[in-house]
Amino acid sequence: MKKTIAIVEDERAIRDNYAAAFSREGYAVRGYPNRREAMAAFTARLPDLAVIDISLEDEPEGGFELCRELRGLSPELPIIFLTARDSELDAVSGLRLGADDFLTKDLSLAHLIARVNALFRRVDALRRPTEEKQVIRRGALTLDSERMSVEWNGQVVLLSLTEFWIVYALTKHPGHVKNRQQLMDAANVVLDDNTITSHIKRIRRKFQVVDEKFDAVHTVYGMGYRWVE
Amino acid sequence: MGRILDLIRIGPISGFRLRTKLLLLALTTLALPWAGCQYAREMEHVLRESEMQSLLAVTTTIAGSLKGRQELLFRADSLEAVSSNNARDITPVVLSGAPLIDGRADEWDTDARNLIRVSGPGGDSMQLLAATHERWLYLALLVRDNKVIYDASMLAPLDSASIGDRIWLAFDDKRGGQSQLFFGSTGGGTLRARRIETREYGREEAVEEPRINAVWQRSREGYVLEIGIPLSLLGQHIGVLIDDRDRRGAARSSYGTLEVSDLRATGRLIAASPDLNDHLRQFAQPGVELTVASSTGAILTRIDAPALPADYTRMRGFLPRMYRLFLDGDAISRVMSQANRQRAAESLTTRVARGKPETAQFPGRYENSVIVAAAAPIYSADGKTVFGVIQLAQTADRWLTLRDTALTRLLNLTLFVTLFAVVAAFWFAGRMTLRISRLGAASETALGREGNLSRVLPEADARDELGDLSRSFSSLLGRLDEYTGYLRTLAGKLAHEIRTPLTIIRSSLENLESEGDSANAKVYISRAREGSERLGAILTAMGAATRVEEAIAHSDRQRFDLAALVRAAAGAYGDAFPARRFVAQVPDEAVEMTGAPDLIVQMLDKLVDNAVDFSADGATISVVLRAEPAHVELSVANPGPLLPPETGNRLFESLWQSRVESDKRPHFGLGLYIVRLIAEFHGGIARAENLADNSGAIFTVRLNR
Numbered sequence: 001m002k003k004t005i006a007i008v009e010d011e012r013a014i015r016d017n018y019a020a021a022f023s024r025e026g027y028a029v030r031g032y033p034n035r036r037e038a039m040a041a042f043t044a045r046l047p048d049l050a051v052i053d054i055s056l057e058d059e060p061e062g063g064f065e066l067c068r069e070l071r072g073l074s075p076e077l078p079i080i081f082l083t084a085r086d087s088e089l090d091a092v093s094g095l096r097l098g099a100d101d102f103l104t105k106d107l108s109l110a111h112l113i114a115r116v117n118a119l120f121r122r123v124d125a126l127r128r129p130t131e132e133k134q135v136i137r138r139g140a141l142t143l144d145s146e147r148m149s150v151e152w153n154g155q156v157v158l159l160s161l162t163e164f165w166i167v168y169a170l171t172k173h174p175g176h177v178k179n180r181q182q183l184m185d186a187a188n189v190v191l192d193d194n195t196i197t198s199h200i201k202r203i204r205r206k207f208q209v210v211d212e213k214f215d216a217v218h219t220v221y222g223m224g225y226r227w228v229e
Numbered sequence: 230m231g232r233i234l235d236l237i238r239i240g241p242i243s244g245f246r247l248r249t250k251l252l253l254l255a256l257t258t259l260a261l262p263w264a265g266c267q268y269a270r271e272m273e274h275v276l277r278e279s280e281m282q283s284l285l286a287v288t289t290t291i292a293g294s295l296k297g298r299q300e301l302l303f304r305a306d307s308l309e310a311v312s313s314n315n316a317r318d319i320t321p322v323v324l325s326g327a328p329l330i331d332g333r334a335d336e337w338d339t340d341a342r343n344l345i346r347v348s349g350p351g352g353d354s355m356q357l358l359a360a361t362h363e364r365w366l367y368l369a370l371l372v373r374d375n376k377v378i379y380d381a382s383m384l385a386p387l388d389s390a391s392i393g394d395r396i397w398l399a400f401d402d403k404r405g406g407q408s409q410l411f412f413g414s415t416g417g418g419t420l421r422a423r424r425i426e427t428r429e430y431g432r433e434e435a436v437e438e439p440r441i442n443a444v445w446q447r448s449r450e451g452y453v454l455e456i457g458i459p460l461s462l463l464g465q466h467i468g469v470l471i472d473d474r475d476r477r478g479a480a481r482s483s484y485g486t487l488e489v490s491d492l493r494a495t496g497r498l499i500a501a502s503p504d505l506n507d508h509l510r511q512f513a514q515p516g517v518e519l520t521v522a523s524s525t526g527a528i529l530t531r532i533d534a535p536a537l538p539a540d541y542t543r544m545r546g547f548l549p550r551m552y553r554l555f556l557d558g559d560a561i562s563r564v565m566s567q568a569n570r571q572r573a574a575e576s577l578t579t580r581v582a583r584g585k586p587e588t589a590q591f592p593g594r595y596e597n598s599v600i601v602a603a604a605a606p607i608y609s610a611d612g613k614t615v616f617g618v619i620q621l622a623q624t625a626d627r628w629l630t631l632r633d634t635a636l637t638r639l640l641n642l643t644l645f646v647t648l649f650a651v652v653a654a655f656w657f658a659g660r661m662t663l664r665i666s667r668l669g670a671a672s673e674t675a676l677g678r679e680g681n682l683s684r685v686l687p688e689a690d691a692r693d694e695l696g697d698l699s700r701s702f703s704s705l706l707g708r709l710d711e712y713t714g715y716l717r718t719l720a721g722k723l724a725h726e727i728r729t730p731l732t733i734i735r736s737s738l739e740n741l742e743s744e745g746d747s748a749n750a751k752v753y754i755s756r757a758r759e760g761s762e763r764l765g766a767i768l769t770a771m772g773a774a775t776r777v778e779e780a781i782a783h784s785d786r787q788r789f790d791l792a793a794l795v796r797a798a799a800g801a802y803g804d805a806f807p808a809r810r811f812v813a814q815v816p817d818e819a820v821e822m823t824g825a826p827d828l829i830v831q832m833l834d835k836l837v838d839n840a841v842d843f844s845a846d847g848a849t850i851s852v853v854l855r856a857e858p859a860h861v862e863l864s865v866a867n868p869g870p871l872l873p874p875e876t877g878n879r880l881f882e883s884l885w886q887s888r889v890e891s892d893k894r895p896h897f898g899l900g901l902y903i904v905r906l907i908a909e910f911h912g913g914i915a916r917a918e919n920l921a922d923n924s925g926a927i928f929t930v931r932l933n934r
Contacts, residue, residue: 011729017736024743084728105732106765109739197827198780221794221830222801 002028003120006047008038008066009082010057014105018051021109022116035062039069046074049119051112052099054083071098076126078119080112080161101161103189111188115161122148138171139229141216155210162187163203166196170217170227179224200225247665248658255647255654262643269636277601277625281588284517285603288621289586291512291519295619297610301505302521302529302617304403304498305465317486317496319345319467320527321359321366330455332417332446334358334369345496349484351375353451355471357486361530364503366458370396370469374451378474380413386423386435390478396454398422398441399487399494400467408462409492410438412454414445422456460503468494501529518622521607524582524615526575570600577604578618590625599625664688664695672702720899721775724768731768735761774899774906777831781910784825791829791861792820792854798833799852806841810849820856822934824911829932832907833863835900836928840867843926860913860933868925872917880917881905901928908932 005027009015012033019029030047032038034057042050050070056062067079081102100119103112125134125146134146142151148164150157159167169178169186178186180196187199200217207214218228299305328336337358345357358369374394381391392413399409410422420443423435442457470485470492483489486496501521509519509532520531573591581587586605593600600622607617664687671686686706688699738758742751792815799813833852840850844867855862872880881901901915908915912933920927 011733013733014729014736017733017740020740021736021743024740084725084732105728106735106768109736195776197831198783201827219826220797220801221826222798222805222833 002026003048004028004030005116006038006042006050007031008033008035008050008056008063009053010034010055011053018109018112021113025113025117027116033057035059035066038066042070042073046077048123049078049080049116051080051082051116054081067099076123078123080115080119082107082112099160103162107189114188118148118161121146136168136171138174138227139216140211141171143168143171152207152210152214157206157210159203159206162189163199163206166199167203167227170225174227174229177220177224177226183224247662248655251654251658251661252651255651258643258647258650261646262640265639265643266636269639272635273631276631277590277599280623280625281590281601281603284601284621284623285586285588285605287512288603288605288619291509291621292586292605292607292619294508294512295521295607295617296612297608298508299609299616301502301508302523302607303465304460304463304500304502315496317345317468318499319357319359319368319486319496320499321361323528323531324360324362324367325531327362327365328360328367328455330367330442330444330457332444332453332455334371334453334455337367337369345486347484347486349471349473350482353471353473353484355469355485357469359498359500361460361500363506364460366460366463366467366498366500368398368454368456368458368469370454370456370471371448372396372451372453372471374473376475377447377452378477380415381477383415386413387425387433392474393477394452394474395472395481397470397472397485397487397492398456398458398467399470399492400458400462400498401464401494402462403464405464407493410441411435412443412445412456414452417445417447417452419444460500463498463500465497466494467498468496499523499527499529505530506532516623520574520578520620520622522575522578522618522620524606524617526578526582529617574602574620574622577602578620580604581606581618581620582615584615593624601625661695664691668695668699668702672706675706718775720771724772724775727764727768731761731764735765770899774902777828777903777906781825781828781906784828784910786823786825788821788823789826790819791822791863792816792818792856794826794829795833795852795854795863798830802837802850802852806837808846809841809844810847812849812851814851814853816854816856820854820861820934822861822911822932824932828907828910832904832930833865835904836863836865836930839900839928840865840869843867843869845869856934858934860931862929862931864927864929866920866925866927868920870926871919871923872926881915904928904930 005022007015007018007022007029009018009031010033015031015033019031022029030041032041038052052063052066052070054061054063056066059065063081063083067081070077070079075098079099081099082105083102084105101115103115125144125148134144136143136145140153142154144150145168148161150159150164150167165187166183169183183196183199200219204214204217207216216228218226220226295301322337324337328334337360345359346354347357348354352373352375354373356371358371360367360369372394378393380386380393380395382388385391394413396412397409398412399407401407408424410424412420412422414420421437421439422441422443423437426434426436428434440459440462444455446453446455468486470483470487470489472481472483474481487494505521509521509530513519513532518531521529523529570591570593573589577587577589581604584606586603588601588603590599590601601624602620602622604618604620606615607619608614609616667687675686686699686703688695689703690696691699735758738754738761742754742758796813796815799811799815802809803811837850837852844850848868850865850867853862853864853866855864881904901917905915908930913931915928915930917926917928919925
């Protein structure tokens, strides 16, 4: 059965373009221009994944509200935030609401589809038992690349997809410096330096929630970051 | 013409500071004392004039009361005798006090015109002084005699053998009778005049005249005889004669003002009747001098010499003297000698004797004192002939005192006011200047640092024009602030607004790419994609400042080693820009500071980007870190073009760029603006200069540790 992707986006042209791209990939796509219509449809039937624009018609932060309501309906449903606004505040708010990823609209369709595929893969992986070969262990870190989940000292660290890919890129070759470009490539995003910096900052903070002494991500000034065991 | 217009437009004193202008303005109050002086002078003049007019009125009244009263002036009923002139006439000086009859005439005011000099034989001579006081006539005979011979005895005055030097006094009385008296001394001292009376049988006898006092005294040159005669004895004529003898009983040689043959007096006595004084006294006022003179100018009587008024005291001290110096420029302020004053009074009399009353003023006895005088002619009963002149004189010192007092007060007051005005103006100007310069400085700094315009200017609460100015400045700055704020966020806003349509274009292209199969279409699509990617890069660059601002807002400060950071970063730049050489001068020891290391790196990135952009391949870019106790200085220098003159710190403003050449990467002049934002986050400043040898530019950031 085709997986259903819901696109909540008030800009019709973008919605249709995204819908066309997802359809081409073999997904069933349903588009909604605002929170009201989307929520009505979601209550009737949940999609398998939702791509939500933060600003919806007359509601500048309608996307956040929708996300909260959707999480109420289904805690596991993958949600991707999409916005023209790339400010940090939006990112923080979106992730607190339990979004799986947060992307700016200038992300290419290919990258977007890669993310969607990855999220579906994760959903599938969560349903299967853990395959040991997909698991990377680095000291206190346990990283399951299939399920895209991370544990530190046995405690789950909730990372967004972008953050997971950054951690994954860093931990693959611990001790190696990854510059910002490499991290962007790994995360399938085109971001500027500041966004990478704030992603790193957020990753550190999330690890520090489970371990105050976490200090595995080092900054190499002028070059990038590296994972230190 | 243009210069005149300029002058009108900007004013003649526009070259001065505001303070000087107001000071000059305040100094114009000095015109106040000047006007006061003019007024005081005018007042004094008017007062003196009115004083003179009233004096003249009194004078005319007295003159009227004396009309036809020649018997008072000359003790004569007819006028014919008055007009003739005779060398033997005696014009006595009017004395203010009775002289002591002591044989010395030194207390008399000797005046050549009251003096009659007659020469005798053998170098002998006689001087006759005459004076009146009250009801007495005083005569002093100063006789030069080389051989003074005294009478032998008092007892035989008529014994020709015992007779020495004799003096004869002859006068007529009011009834026309003649009196001839002689003085003969046996050795000086008091003596009586004696008259020779013929008794029965032709016997002659010397009878003493008790009403006439006389003292005979030897002098160096001869002898002096001083005589006092009651005026009541005297008629129109009087004279003296000296019988000089070389030895007792010898033949006499006579000289004097009497006829030698019959001892008749032919010289007139020009003296007023004692009744004149009584008559005049009813008009007398304290401080007013009344003088009656004959029409020829001979003074007949004078009563009440002008006294120095008790209240007239000159103001002492420095200021009053200065004021007087300032005031008394006129002629009457000079002191006049007694003789000159008398001459002035006489010339007034002479003028008035022609028939017209007149006033005059002349300097008084003291410095700055003024005498005002009025004179009127005294007419005969028929009103045709002037036989005398009455003159009233009075010091005008009263007015001078008044003027001095008023003026001193006025000038003190105005001087005080001027001083106050100057001080007030100075204070006001100083305050104004301070306020204006404060406002100016505030608006300058408010304008200078475009990043965060402070809208609160000083003086905003003031209710005067300066307050208005401040408020309009404030609102101007506010508008400017809004405008710059708008400009600052414009790029970010634009980036955001453009992103949505760009997303439409891009996703459409991507869809087209996936579905299109025509080779030609693919070329166009790839071109369109290229364009949209460049557009995307532009948008990213445009939003950079906004993102940095947000990053700064969410930055945490931590302690870190700046030296290690700079060293690492500089090493990395070598890899990033292989076409440049990087030289880092960093202290060996750790340079701990508090801040956001990520931001510092970003700042350094921007500075290095800038240095790379403005230098040629192979150039050496130096990164220098200098640590000081309170702050650090991080500078990046590159050889290359110099900074455009007068850009100053505008380089660090948003959307400012001076680069001319275009390259592939989009530039919005935000790089150095980001440097500034980060520097300011660390409590520091950024500045740009040309290198000392003008080989390039150096950008320095100063950060608090």
